[in-house]
Amino acid sequence: AQSVSQHNHHVILSEAASLELGCNYSYGGTVNLFWYVQYPGQHLQLLLKYFSGDPLVKGIKGFEAEFIKSKFSFNLRKPSVQWSDTAEYFCAVNAPGGGADGLTFGKGTHLIIQP
Amino acid sequence: GAGVSQSPSNKVTEKGKDVELRCDPISGHTALYWYRQSLGQGLEFLIYFQGNSAPDKSGLPSDRFSAERTGGSVSTLTIQRTQQEDSAVYLCASSLMAGGSYEQYFGPGTRLTVT
Numbered sequence: 001a002q003s004v005s006q007h008n009h010h011v012i013l014s015e016a017a018s019l020e021l022g023c024n025y026s027y028g029g030t031v032n033l034f035w036y037v038q039y040p041g042q043h044l045q046l047l048l049k050y051f052s053g054d055p056l057v058k059g060i061k062g063f064e065a066e067f068i069k070s071k072f073s074f075n076l077r078k079p080s081v082q083w084s085d086t087a088e089y090f091c092a093v094n095a096p097g098g099g100a101d102g103l104t105f106g107k108g109t110h111l112i113i114q115p
Numbered sequence: 116g117a118g119v120s121q122s123p124s125n126k127v128t129e130k131g132k133d134v135e136l137r138c139d140p141i142s143g144h145t146a147l148y149w150y151r152q153s154l155g156q157g158l159e160f161l162i163y164f165q166g167n168s169a170p171d172k173s174g175l176p177s178d179r180f181s182a183e184r185t186g187g188s189v190s191t192l193t194i195q196r197t198q199q200e201d202s203a204v205y206l207c208a209s210s211l212m213a214g215g216s217y218e219q220y221f222g223p224g225t226r227l228t229v230t
Contacts, residue, residue, distance in 0.1 A: 032216060036221075043118070043119075043221050043222065043223050043224075044206065044208075044221040045221070046218055046219075049218065051216055090158060092158075102148055102150070102160030102161075102162075102163050102174065103148075103150075103158075103160060103219065104160065105157060105158035105159075105160075106157070107157040108157060108158075
């Protein structure tokens with residue numbers, strides 16, 4: 001079974017700072033990787049996803065993530081954060097053809113951006 | 116177009132009572148997923164449907180939990196003899212197809228409180 005580890009549970013940054021949120025997964029086979037975001041009072045929504053190809057993927061709102069297979073990592077980055085990026089961020093993994101098809105989520109990172 | 120809808124948005128019930136939670140997926144989406152979000156456990160995958168069938172029920176927390184989907188559309192998650200540890204936000208998601216490579220769109224959730 002796969003598992004996902006997010007190293008930072010709470011992150012506080014000032015506006016314009018750079019962001020990197022760590023995500024490591026545990027699964028020996030091919031995986032699909034996702035970052036979801038949950039803004040206060042809103043639904044979970046997809047930020048970006050990696051299925052195959054270029055390991056550097058770009059998502060919405062200036063976010064990007066890099067898949068490093070050798071490190072089983074899929075870290076989320078943004079060069080300059082804004083106050084509106086305050087939210088909960090979840091890394092998730094899915095093993096295609098693995099049977100369950102549900103996403104396995106990390107515990108989440110609560111990001112607070114101070115103006 | 117309309118997103119995933121869930122009802123009720125909030126449900127308070129007494130310990131020992133049965134509850135039924137409803138999910139209406141995006142029209143045309145054949146795959147439907149149930150998750151549970153709680154403080155202690157984070158986001159947990161419970162069960163998914165491809166059409167009306169649920170290939171794997173092993174993610175359901177106990178035999179008090181059941182889910183069904185009829186007509187390939189609406190799904191209900193039923194919890195019998197509720198316990199306080201069932202208190203959580205129950206999220207539903209749908210995707211065009213199952214198989215891991217399709218984006219899952221999440222609903223707003225049902226917040227269940229067992230007193």
